[in-house]
C-alpha cells in the first residue's frame with residue numbers, strides 16, 4: 001500500500017477518485033438526475049444518458065479502508081439493523097440515515113432512482129429498498145439467473161430484454177433520449193481498461209511477483225464506479241506500464257518472497273496495510289485474489305470474455321455472472337484451479353466472510369476438493385470485509401502461520 005501511494009498510479013488514483021466524487025456532487029447540485037446502482041449493474045449502458053452514477057458498495061469499502069466502519073455500523077445498529085447484516089449495508093445506511101453524516105467521506109449525492117440486481121446476493125435488494133422507502137423513489141431490480149453452467153442463450157436474451165426495459169424506464173424518468181453511440185464508446189473504453197488491468201495482474205505471475213494482491217485490491221476501486229470512461233483507461237494503462245517498468249528494473253514488493261498465496265473472498269478493507277506488513281515479515285506474498293481476477297470474465301473463467309465491438313448490450317448481458325458469487329461450485333473450482341496453476345500458488349487462504357455469506361458458502365467444499373485433487377495446503381480464517389469488530393488479527397495469523405508451516409512441511413516430502 002505505502003509503496004503504491006508513492007507511485008504514479010497511486011497518486012493518480014487518489015486524484016481521479018476525488019475529482020470524480022466532487023464532479024458528481026456538483027452535477028447533482030446543478031440538478032442532474034442521479035442513480036445509485038449495485039456493483040454489477042452495467043454502468044456502461046447508463047453512460048447512454050447524461051446522469052450521475054453512484055455506487056454505495058464502493059463508498060462502504062472506502063469508508064472501511066479509512067477506518068470509519070465501526071462508528072458507521074454502530075449508527076445503523078442503533079437504528080435497529082442487525083449486526084448480522086452485510087457490513088457494506090450497515091455502513092451505508094448508518095451514514096445516510098444515521099444522526100450525523102461523516103465529514104471525512106461525505107455520503108453520495110442523493111439519488112432519483114435505484115438500480116440493483118441479484119447477481120451477487122438478495123441482501124442488496126433489501127438494502128436499496130430501505131432507500132426506496134426513505135427517499136420515496138423507484139427501485140429497478142434486474143433479475144440475473146444464477147450460473148450453474150455457462151450462461152444459456154435464452155438467459156442472455158432474458159437479461160438483454162431487461163436492459164432494454166431499464167433504458168425505457170430511464171428515458172421516461174429523465175426525459176432524455178438514449179444514446180447508443182455513447183454506450184459503444186463506453187464499452188470500448190471498458191474493454192481497453194480491462195486489458196490493461198489484466199496486464200497489471202499478470203505481474204503477479206513472475207517469481208518474485210511484481211505485485212501483491214493488496215495492490216490490486218486498492219487499485220480496483222475505479223473499475224466499480226468509473227467503468228466506461230477514458231479516465232479509467234488512462235489510469236489502468238499508467239498502472240500496468242509502471243508495474244512492468246518496476247519489474248524490468250528489478251523492483252519487487254517482496255523480493256525475498258518464500259510463499260505464494262491465493263486469497264479467496266472480498267478484501268479485508270480495514271486490514272490492508274497491517275495485514276500486508278505482517279505477511280511481508282513472514283515472506284508470504286498473496287499474489288492473486290479471486291475477487292480482483294474476475295473483472296470482465298464470464299462465469300467459471302479466469303480470463304476476459306472476448307468483445308468484438310458489435311453489440312455492447314449483449315456483451316454486458318453475457319458477463320452479468322462475472323462475480324464469483326454469481327455461479328456454482330464446479331465453476332468456482334475451475335477458476336481456482338486455473339489461478340493456482342497460473343500463479344504457481346503454494347497455499348490458499350479462504351477468508352470466511354461474516355458479511356458476505358454468498359462468497360463464503362462453498363469454501364469448505366472447495367478446500368476439500370483442492371486438498372483431495374491437488375494436495376495443496378489451505379486454511380480458513382474468519383474475517384469481515386468491512387466491519388473491523390468481526391476480525392481478530394491474532395486468530396487469523398495463528399492460522400496463516402500454520403498454513404506456512406504446512407507448505408514448508410509439504411516441500412520436504
Ligand code: SF4
Nearest residue numbers: 086120121124355356
Ligand atoms: S452480502 Fe456480499 S454480495 Fe451482498 S452486498 Fe454484501 S458484500 Fe455484496
